[in-house]
Amino acid sequence: MNRTIDHLLENYGESHQNETNKLIHWFCVPLIVLVVFGLFWELPVPVAIKRALPFFNWCWLFMVLTVSYYFFLSFKLAVGLIIYTAICASFLMWYEYQSFIPLWQTCVVAFIILWIMQFIGHHIEGKKPSFLTDVKYLLIGPAWLMAFIYRRLNIVY
Numbered sequence: 001m002n003r004t005i006d007h008l009l010e011n012y013g014e015s016h017q018n019e020t021n022k023l024i025h026w027f028c029v030p031l032i033v034l035v036v037f038g039l040f041w042e043l044p045v046p047v048a049i050k051r052a053l054p055f056f057n058w059c060w061l062f063m064v065l066t067v068s069y070y071f072f073l074s075f076k077l078a079v080g081l082i083i084y085t086a087i088c089a090s091f092l093m094w095y096e097y098q099s100f101i102p103l104w105q106t107c108v109v110a111f112i113i114l115w116i117m118q119f120i121g122h123h124i125e126g127k128k129p130s131f132l133t134d135v136k137y138l139l140i141g142p143a144w145l146m147a148f149i150y151r152r153l154n155i156v157y
Contacts, residue, residue, distance in 0.1 A: 005073040005157070009147050012140045015127040024121035028114045029141045034088045035114065037063065038107035041092050063089065069139055076157040080146045 016022055041059035049056055063085050070078035096103055122129050130137035150157045 003074075005077065005143070005147075008073070008137070008140050009144050012130050012137055012144045015122065015125060015130050016144070018121075018125040021121035021125040024117055024124075025141065026145065028118050028121075029145055030084070031110065032114050032118070033084070033142050034091065035107040035110045037085075037088045038092055038095075038103050039111070041096070042102075042104040042107070059089070059092065066139065070143060073143065074157045076155065077143050077146050077150065080150065081142060084142070084146070 016025060037059050040062045041057050043058040045057055067078055067082055067085060070081045092103065095106075099106070118129065130140065147157060
């Protein structure tokens with residue numbers, strides 16, 4: 001019997017066969033993850049929580065929940081996705097302190113553009129995005145890309 005992760009990756013892959021759509025996903029999915037983290041990063045934190053936990057923001061909580069889901073699916077894939085999550089967190093911290101454009105504005109614009117590109121890719125593919133059948137596929141996209149990298153590196157996940 002297939003493991004859950006194998007089943008999810010296989011189902012996700014069914015609507016990602018076209019090379020142009022795959023290329024669009026390789027560009028857009030990692031950036032969508034980054035901008036979603038950025039939007040959570042910018043959500044206001046109640047003063048009481050901020051006093052008790054000065055470095056807390058909603059992104060950290062979202063990251064922990066997301067990575068926990070990946071650990072449930074595949075420990076080894078989760079490790080790779082933690083590395084990407086750490087890269088995202090590092091970038092967001094850098095951007096927040098270095099940019100003159102507010103993070104939330106950049107993330108909203110990027111989110112819209114990236115999703116338009118994703119839908120163009122699926123239009124080219126001729127298949128609807130997987131998340132329209134089940135919302136959990138929003139989290140499977142990054143795992144699908146990481147699984148591809150693992151297969152190329154001969155890492156069993």
